Structures are given as C-alpha cells and as structure tokens.
Amino acid sequence: MSHQKILILDFGGSYTQLVARSVRKQNVFCEVLPYSTAISAIEAGGYCGIILSGGSKSVNAPESLLIDNAILSLNVPVLGIAYGMHLLAKISGGQVSFGGESAVGSHVVEFGEGSDLMAGLGAASTCVFGHPDCVGQAEGFTVTACSKECKVAGFEDAKRHLYGVQFHPEVDETECGADIIRNFLFNVCGCRGDWSMDAYIDSQVEQIRRTAGGGKVLCALSGGVDSSVSAVMVHKAVGDALHCIFVDHGLLRKNEADEVEKVFREQFKINFVRVDAADRFVSKLAGVTDPERKRKIVGEEFIRVFEEEARKLGQVDYFVQGTIYPDIIESGIGDHKVVKSHHNVGGLPDIIDFKEIIEPVRMLFKDEVREAGRLMGIPEEIVARQPFPGPGLCVRVIGEVTHERLDLLRDADAIVRHEIIKNGLHKQISQYFAVLTDMKSVGVRSGERTYESTIALRAIKTTDFMTANWSRIPYDVLETISSRIVNEVCGVNRVVFDITTKPPSTIEWE
Ligand code: XMP
Numbered sequence: 001m002s003h004q005k006i007l008i009l010d011f012g013g014s015y016t017q018l019v020a021r022s023v024r025k026q027n028v029f030c031e032v033l034p035y036s037t038a039i040s041a042i043e044a045g046g047y048c049g050i051i052l053s054g055g056s057k058s059v060n061a062p063e064s065l066l067i068d069n070a071i072l073s074l075n076v077p078v079l080g081i082a083y084g085m086h087l088l089a090k091i092s093g094g095q096v097s098f099g100g101e102s103a104v105g106s107h108v109v110e111f112g113e114g115s116d117l118m119a120g121l122g123a124a125s126t127c128v129f130g131h132p133d134c135v136g137q138a139e140g141f142t143v144t145a146c147s148k149e150c151k152v153a154g155f156e157d158a159k160r161h162l163y164g165v166q167f168h169p170e171v172d173e174t175e176c177g178a179d180i181i182r183n184f185l186f187n188v189c190g191c192r193g194d195w196s197m198d199a200y201i202d203s204q205v206e207q208i209r210r211t212a213g214g215g216k217v218l219c220a221l222s223g224g225v226d227s228s229v230s231a232v233m234v235h236k237a238v239g240d241a242l243h244c245i246f247v248d249h250g251l252l253r254k255n256e257a258d259e260v261e262k263v264f265r266e267q268f269k270i271n272f273v274r275v276d277a278a279d280r281f282v283s284k285l286a287g288v289t290d291p292e293r294k295r296k297i298v299g300e301e302f303i304r305v306f307e308e309e310a311r312k313l314g315q316v317d318y319f320v321q322g323t324i325y326p327d328i329i330e331s332g333i334g335d336h337k338v339v340k341s342h343h344n345v346g347g348l349p350d351i352i353d354f355k356e357i358i359e360p361v362r363m364l365f366k367d368e369v370r371e372a373g374r375l376m377g378i379p380e381e382i383v384a385r386q387p388f389p390g391p392g393l394c395v396r397v398i399g400e401v402t403h404e405r406l407d408l409l410r411d412a413d414a415i416v417r418h419e420i421i422k423n424g425l426h427k428q429i430s431q432y433f434a435v436l437t438d439m440k441s442v443g444v445r446s447g448e449r450t451y452e453s454t455i456a457l458r459a460i461k462t463t464d465f466m467t468a469n470w471s472r473i474p475y476d477v478l479e480t481i482s483s484r485i486v487n488e489v490c491g492v493n494r495v496v497f498d499i500t501t502k503p504p505s506t507i508e509w510e
Contacts, residue, residue, distance in 0.1 A: 003195045006030040006185065007047040009037065010329065011055030011065050011083050015130075017326060017464070018170040019053055019081065021365055022181045027193035031363075032329045039070045049077045049189035052084025054168065058133050059086040059096050067091065077161035077188045079117070082131040085155070085164030089135040092162075099134035099150060106173060107147045115144040115156055116187040117163045117180060127153070127167035127174045134166060163188065197371050201233065204360050208237035212358060215317030220306055221246045221272075222390070223260035226322030226361060228382050229373040233360040234320050235270050236376070242320075243271045245309045247302055250278025250406065251392025254414040263379060277305050278403070285394060285401040289438075291510035294401065298391040307352065316354045323359045324369055386431050387465070395510040399438030409436040411489045412455045419481045420459070420473075429471045432459035434485075435498075435509045443493030452493035455485055459497075460507055468502040 023030040080088040135152040145154030169177035221244040248257040373383040413434040435456040443450040462468035482495040
C-alpha cells in the first residue's frame with residue numbers, strides 16, 4: 001500500500017530530523033532529501049506537501065543554498081521554516097535582513113486570525129527562534145504572526161499555498177509547534193494520516209517476501225537495535241531462508257552474547273551461527289594502544305571471520321543491513337566530517353557475492369526502529385539497548401586490550417548499568433558506561449597500600465550524538481556505583497566521573 005508523503009528539503013539545519021519526526025508523529029510519512037534535489041524528481045515523487053528546513057546560512061550570503069523558483073509553481077503546498085521562510089520571501093521578490101542576535105531565543109508570538117496554518121493556536125504563545133535574519137518585506141504575502149523582536153514571524157500566500165514561519169515548530173519548546181505542523185499537514189495539505197508502524201512493517205515484510213522469496217539471505221547480526229529489528233523483519237518475510245551470523249569478538253558487554261543468542265535462537269527460532277572469536281581478536285590486539293589502529297584491526301578481523309563463516313553457507317543471494325534513515329540523510333548531504341573511523345558492516349558487501357542488499361529499516365529513525373521492534377515482540381533488553389560502538393569495549397579499554405582488562409571493565413560496566421537502571425535513570429540518559437583508563441594510582445585497603453586501576457564513568461544526554469552534555473547523576477547514585485566498583489571489582493581502587501561536554505570531548509574516550 002502506498003502512503004501519502006511529505007517532502008522535507010534539507011538546507012543543513014540542525015533540526016531537520018526533528019521536522020521529519022514531528023511529521024511522522026502525526027501519522028504522515030515523510031522523506032528528507034537534499035535541498036539540491038531536481039524539480040523533476042520532486043514532481044515525480046507525488047508529494048502532498050513540501051517543507052523547506054532551516055539552515056545556518058543567510059540567504060543574502062554569496063554561498064547561500066538556493067532553490068529553483070519552479071518550486072512555487074508545482075501547486076503543492078510549501079512551508080518554509082526559518083531559512084526556508086527566508087528563501088520563499090527572497091525568490092518571491094521580498095527582502096530579508098539581519099535582525100540581530102536578539103531575534104534568536106524564546107519569544108512570545110502573537111497570531112493573526114483567518115490563517116489555516118495558525119488555526120486554533122489562540123492569541124499568543126512562546127516560540128523558539130534560531131536564525132538572526134528576519135523577513136523585512138514579503139511581496140504578495142500576508143503577515144500571520146509577529147513578535148516584539150520579529151515583525152514577520154509568520155506569513156502566507158494562501159492562493160499560492162505558500163507558508164512560512166520564522167520560528168521552529170519542530171522543537172518541543174515551541175508550545176504550539178505540533179499544532180502548526182498538524183495544521184500544515186491536515187488543513188493545508190489535506191493529509192489523511194495514513195501511516196502507522198504496523199502498516200509499515202506489513203508492507204516491508206510483503207516487499208521483502210516478493211523480492212527475496214526463495215533466495216538465501218544472510219545477516220550480520222550484532223545484537224544492536226538496528227540489525228536485530230532488521231533480522232526479525234526479514235525472518236517474518238523469508239523464514240528459514242535467513243541465516244544470521246553473530247561474531248562474538250570478545251569485546252561485548254557482560255552476558256551480552258548469551259542474551260542475543262537466547263533471543264534469536266530460542267525465541268525467534270532463527271538460523272543463528274555464533275562464532276566465538278574472542279581469542280582471535282584479543283591476540284590481534286596484543287600490544288596495540290593506538291585507538292585508530294585498534295578500530296582498524298577489529299574492523300578487518302571482523303570481515304575476515306565473517307567471510308569465513310559466510311563461505312560455509314555457500315551461495316548467498318541477499319544481504320541484510322541495518323542501515324537507518326539518519327545514515328541515509330547524512331550521506332545525502334555529504335558534508336558531515338568524520339572525527340573517528342566508525343566501524344560497521346559497510347565493507348562487507350564487497351567481499352561476499354550476492355544479488356542485493358535488503359535494508360528493512362532504512363526509512364526509519366532510531367525511535368521508530370525501536371517501536372517496530374516492540375511491535376514484533378523483540379524483548380526490551382534488545383529494543384531499548386543504548387548505542388554501542390562496533391569495535392566494542394576495545395575503545396573503552398584505554399591502552400592495551402587483554403582478556404583480564406576486558407573482564408575487569410565488563411564487571412565495572414555491569415555495575416554502572418545495573419545501578420542506573422535500578423534508579424530509573426536509564427530513560428533520561430542517552431548513553432552510560434564505564435571506561436578502564438590506563439591510569440593507576442595509590443590507594444589503601446585494610447591498612448595496606450594499593451596501586452590499582454582507575455575506572456571512569458561516562459553518562460551523557462544527547463538527541464543527535466553530534467553534541468552531548470554530561471548527565472547530572474544524583475550524588476547518592478554515584479556514591480553507590482563508586483563504592484560497589486571499588487569493593488566488587490578486583491584491581492580497581494578509584495572511580496572518577498567524566499564531566500565534559502561534546503565538543504570538545506567525544507562521547508567515547510577513544
Ligand atoms: P563519539 O565518541 O564519536 O560517539 O562522540 C558518538 C556515538 O557513536 C558511537 N561510536 C561508534 N559507533 N562504531 C560505531 O558503530 C564506532 O567506531 C563508534 N565510535 C563511536 C558512540 O558510542 C556514540 O554513541
């Protein structure tokens with residue numbers, strides 16, 4: 001079944017994914033494409049509305065990101081947000097000028113009457129503004145909202161179905177934001193709200209069955225949310241034709257490999273090959289302390305082990321990959337800088353001969369992937385799993401990676417995870433874990449001098465993992481974690497708490 005779709009054109013704004021999420025929350029499907037997408041492709045997409053995202057540049061700057069004027073004549077409703085609104089004004093012959101930093105922040109906005117976009121919002125409400133430019137004069141548009149700081153906070157030309165807001169309706173702090181998005185979708189674009197996760201799963205399963213039915217399907221299962229949900233979806237479609245290979249590289253958290261095996265082998269009865277390769281990985285990592293070398297070794301060895309196992313299956317027709325929508329959006333825009341080389345299964349298709357890649361969750365955001373997983377009965381331990389780096393604990397063992405040091409970290413990390421969950425903090429913290437530092441320090445135990453390792457505790461809050469703040473874990477929880485680690489984990493006499501934001505730090509220590 002095909003759904004109605006909204007198109008979001010991305011001008012590089014930091015909230016673009018939030019715009020997409022706020023549309024999908026209203027049961028309307030949407031796609032995010034780069035601002036430079038050709039008009040012919042937009043026309044062919046059959047969208048029932050277009051949203052121009054925000055962006056950090058000024059439409060007056062020489063290097064500003066522009067759009068084809070033909071977008072105005074598609075007879076499809078357009079909503080411009082901040083930079084997107086400025087573009088609508090500019091290409092319609094209006095003026096945009098620098099409003100100053102005072103234009104940025106939370107301001108009270110007053111709404112006019114008679115606008116479909118602003119219907120039912122009341123007289124005024126607090127909205128978040130993020131761009132210092134403002135529309136000065138807008139040819140052909142009626143002003144629908146204003147604030148003390150910004151005279152044209154909203155405008156529209158209902159005859160041409162063009163709408164703009166200077167503030168960000170997609171952020172939670174804009175009180176009436178969800179109402180504005182809803183008005184645009186249902187009042188202006190005439191959407192029906194025909195998209196639901198249940199229907200999405202059914203249509204993906206049907207599509208996979210049609211394309212891959214009868215062929216042998218291979219999945220590199222990591223036990224993370226994305227690959228797990230992908231595997232279960234494909235299994236619903238092709239059953240025993242799916243073969244999952246799970247490489248236990250010995251760099252996983254405590255009991256993780258057993259948990260994954262139990263869910264896939266016992267609960268879902270999926271063909272599941274577990275490769276115990278811990279010794280192999282640890283011996284390759286012997287003596288290596290450079291973070292990038294460690295990542296490279298793990299990545300290469302992973303491919304080698306996987307390849308050996310995959311060969312045993314004979315000819316494979318399809319390969320399952322847990323690519324999710326943010327990966328696709330990011331590669332579409334192409335200017336996101338790599339700070340660390342991220343290990344994933346991206347290199348695998350080159351070494352295995354198969355016909356096609358199946359990416360069942362490629363159109364979903366992370367929280368939607370979790371929702372799909374829950375609907376298919378995947379247990380909470382896997383669905384709610386926090387992000388875990390591909391190279392595993394090797395980037396959390398600072399210095400040399402040995403079985404002993406990994407075991408020590410696993411024990412400390414299990415305590416951190418247990419206490420965070422026990423105290424109900426896991427819902428507010430995006431990622432939390434222990435790091436085994438390469439620092440030893442002097443301590444005292446039972447009157448005797450000790451010289452032992454230091455564990456660092458990292459806990460952060462973030463929406464996009466590009467920036468992060470450290471979580472304010474209550475002191476009594478920190479105290480319990482610290483005292484349990486120094487008392488229960490042999491070889492640790494000190495626990496420190498990392499209170500650095502990203503940037504300038506990163507979330508992982510290596
Ligand atoms: P950083 O440390 O770059 O981490 O601030 C951002 C997010 O990415 C995760 N991460 C990785 N994930 N392979 C992965 O699959 C990697 O090499 C890798 N390095 C970091 C990290 O846990 C955090 O969620």
